[in-house]
Amino acid sequence: MKLDGEWTGSIILGKLYGALQNRVMHFDMTIAQTGEEFKGTALDTGGLGMHPDPATIAGNFDGKVITFVKQYPSFHYFQDGVMKIDPRAKPPKVTYQAVYLEEMGIFVGEWKFKPGWIWRGFIPYPALGSGTWAMRRKPVHDLEAGAGNMRFEKHG
Numbered sequence: 640m641k642l643d644g645e646w647t648g649s650i651i652l653g654k655l656y657g658a659l660q661n662r663v664m665h666f667d668m669t670i671a672q673t674g675e676e677f678k679g680t681a682l683d684t685g686g687l688g689m690h691p692d693p694a695t696i697a698g699n700f701d702g703k704v705i706t707f708v709k710q711y712p713s714f715h716y717f718q719d720g721v722m723k724i725d726p727r728a729k730p731p732k733v734t735y736q737a738v739y740l741e742e743m744g745i746f747v748g749e750w751k752f753k754p755g756w757i758w759r760g761f762i763p764y765p766a767l768g769s770g771t772w773a774m775r776r777k778p779v780h781d782l783e784a785g786a787g788n789m790r791f792e793k794h795g
Contacts, residue, residue: 640739642672642700648774650750652687655767662687668696668774675699681709689722690715698735705746709733735772745775 646668654660664686670679678697683689690711698707714728737748751769 640700640702642670642677642705645669645777646774647684647777648746648772649686650688650772651770653768653770655769659687664688666774667777670696672700675701677707688715690724703739704736705739705748706734706736709735731768733768737772737774743775745773747771747773 648666648668650664650666652659652662652664656662665684666681667684668679668681670677676697676699678695680693681696682693683691690713692712694709694711696707696709698705700706710732711730714725714730716723716725731752733750733752735748735750737746739746748771749769750772752767
Protein backbone atom coordinates (compact mmCIF):
# COMPACT_ATOMS: atom_id res chain seq x y z
CA MET A 640 0.00 0.00 0.00
CA LYS A 641 1.24 3.49 -0.85
CA LEU A 642 0.71 6.28 1.67
CA ASP A 643 0.95 9.13 -0.86
CA GLY A 644 -1.88 11.60 -0.52
CA GLU A 645 -4.25 13.16 2.00
CA TRP A 646 -5.13 11.60 5.37
CA THR A 647 -7.35 12.68 8.25
CA GLY A 648 -7.55 11.55 11.85
CA SER A 649 -7.75 12.23 15.55
CA ILE A 650 -5.43 12.25 18.55
CA ILE A 651 -6.76 11.34 22.00
CA LEU A 652 -4.97 12.59 25.12
CA GLY A 653 -3.89 9.86 27.56
CA LYS A 654 -3.93 9.56 31.34
CA LEU A 655 -0.85 11.77 31.85
CA TYR A 656 -3.13 14.70 30.96
CA GLY A 657 -5.24 14.28 34.11
CA ALA A 658 -8.53 16.17 33.79
CA LEU A 659 -7.91 16.58 30.04
CA GLN A 660 -7.67 12.81 29.48
CA ASN A 661 -9.79 11.56 26.53
CA ARG A 662 -9.99 15.02 24.96
CA VAL A 663 -9.64 14.89 21.18
CA MET A 664 -7.71 16.89 18.60
CA HIS A 665 -8.29 16.43 14.85
CA PHE A 666 -5.71 16.72 12.08
CA ASP A 667 -5.13 16.45 8.35
CA MET A 668 -1.90 15.03 6.97
CA THR A 669 -0.25 15.08 3.55
CA ILE A 670 2.24 12.28 2.87
CA ALA A 671 4.82 11.71 0.11
CA GLN A 672 6.34 8.21 0.21
CA THR A 673 9.58 6.89 -1.31
CA GLY A 674 10.07 3.18 -0.70
CA GLU A 675 9.42 2.52 2.99
CA GLU A 676 10.25 6.12 3.99
CA PHE A 677 7.91 9.08 3.87
CA LYS A 678 7.77 12.78 4.67
CA GLY A 679 4.97 15.27 4.89
CA THR A 680 3.06 17.82 6.89
CA ALA A 681 0.33 17.60 9.51
CA LEU A 682 -2.11 20.40 10.29
CA ASP A 683 -4.25 20.45 13.43
CA THR A 684 -7.83 21.19 12.37
CA GLY A 685 -9.88 21.20 15.56
CA GLY A 686 -10.18 20.20 19.18
CA LEU A 687 -7.99 20.57 22.24
CA GLY A 688 -4.26 21.20 21.74
CA MET A 689 -4.33 22.71 18.26
CA HIS A 690 -1.17 24.38 17.01
CA PRO A 691 -1.87 27.09 14.41
CA ASP A 692 1.10 26.12 12.20
CA PRO A 693 1.77 22.89 10.30
CA ALA A 694 4.13 20.28 11.74
CA THR A 695 6.61 18.28 9.71
CA ILE A 696 6.51 14.49 9.74
CA ALA A 697 9.09 11.88 8.72
CA GLY A 698 8.98 8.14 9.17
CA ASN A 699 8.70 4.61 7.84
CA PHE A 700 5.92 2.29 6.71
CA ASP A 701 6.59 -1.41 6.17
CA GLY A 702 3.18 -2.23 4.70
CA LYS A 703 1.53 -2.87 8.08
CA VAL A 704 3.17 -0.69 10.77
CA ILE A 705 3.66 3.06 10.45
CA THR A 706 6.19 4.90 12.63
CA PHE A 707 7.01 8.59 12.40
CA VAL A 708 8.15 11.67 14.28
CA LYS A 709 6.11 14.86 14.21
CA GLN A 710 7.84 18.18 14.89
CA TYR A 711 5.93 21.42 15.42
CA PRO A 712 7.73 24.68 14.52
CA SER A 713 7.33 26.04 18.08
CA PHE A 714 6.42 24.89 21.56
CA HIS A 715 2.75 25.21 22.52
CA TYR A 716 1.06 24.61 25.87
CA PHE A 717 -2.06 25.34 27.93
CA GLN A 718 -2.10 27.90 30.68
CA ASP A 719 -5.29 28.93 32.46
CA GLY A 720 -7.36 27.29 29.74
CA VAL A 721 -5.65 29.21 26.93
CA MET A 722 -3.32 27.81 24.24
CA LYS A 723 -0.01 29.66 24.28
CA ILE A 724 3.08 29.50 22.07
CA ASP A 725 6.62 30.00 23.33
CA PRO A 726 8.87 30.56 20.28
CA ARG A 727 11.99 30.42 22.50
CA ALA A 728 11.33 26.89 23.76
CA LYS A 729 12.28 23.94 21.58
CA PRO A 730 9.18 21.82 20.88
CA PRO A 731 9.36 18.15 21.83
CA LYS A 732 9.44 15.54 19.09
CA VAL A 733 6.27 13.44 19.12
CA THR A 734 6.63 9.77 18.13
CA TYR A 735 3.70 7.94 16.53
CA GLN A 736 3.29 4.24 15.86
CA ALA A 737 0.24 2.41 14.54
CA VAL A 738 -0.90 -0.75 12.81
CA TYR A 739 -2.91 -0.62 9.61
CA LEU A 740 -6.22 -2.49 9.97
CA GLU A 741 -6.85 -3.36 6.33
CA GLU A 742 -10.44 -4.54 6.82
CA MET A 743 -11.33 -1.11 8.24
CA GLY A 744 -8.94 0.99 6.14
CA ILE A 745 -7.60 2.70 9.24
CA PHE A 746 -4.37 3.12 11.23
CA VAL A 747 -4.77 2.72 15.01
CA GLY A 748 -1.95 3.24 17.48
CA GLU A 749 -0.22 5.25 20.18
CA TRP A 750 1.79 8.46 20.37
CA LYS A 751 4.17 9.90 22.97
CA PHE A 752 6.62 12.72 23.51
CA LYS A 753 10.22 11.72 23.49
CA PRO A 754 11.52 12.05 27.08
CA GLY A 755 13.19 15.32 27.88
CA TRP A 756 12.82 18.69 29.54
CA ILE A 757 11.25 21.93 28.43
CA TRP A 758 12.63 25.08 29.99
CA ARG A 759 10.24 27.93 30.77
CA GLY A 760 12.60 30.65 31.95
CA PHE A 761 14.77 29.03 34.61
CA ILE A 762 12.24 26.33 35.49
CA PRO A 763 12.45 22.87 33.85
CA TYR A 764 9.22 20.95 33.11
CA PRO A 765 9.19 17.31 32.06
CA ALA A 766 8.15 16.81 28.42
CA LEU A 767 5.75 13.98 29.04
CA GLY A 768 2.67 13.11 27.10
CA SER A 769 1.04 10.13 25.46
CA GLY A 770 -2.22 8.87 24.11
CA THR A 771 -3.84 7.08 21.21
CA TRP A 772 -4.53 8.08 17.62
CA ALA A 773 -6.19 6.91 14.45
CA MET A 774 -6.22 8.03 10.83
CA ARG A 775 -7.61 7.02 7.48
CA ARG A 776 -7.27 8.19 3.93
CA LYS A 777 -9.26 11.37 3.39
CA PRO A 778 -12.42 10.49 1.43
CA VAL A 779 -12.51 11.69 -2.18
CA HIS A 780 -15.68 13.73 -1.58
CA ASP A 781 -13.86 15.67 1.18
CA LEU A 782 -10.96 16.39 -1.15
CA GLU A 783 -13.22 17.55 -3.96
CA ALA A 784 -15.56 19.65 -1.84
CA GLY A 785 -13.08 20.87 0.77
CA ALA A 786 -15.51 19.41 3.31
CA GLY A 787 -14.85 18.78 6.99
CA ASN A 788 -12.73 16.02 8.41
CA MET A 789 -13.59 12.55 9.55
CA ARG A 790 -13.65 12.42 13.32
CA PHE A 791 -12.61 9.62 15.63
CA GLU A 792 -13.98 9.80 19.15
CA LYS A 793 -13.02 7.68 22.14
CA HIS A 794 -15.87 5.52 23.41
CA GLY A 795 -16.03 3.67 26.69
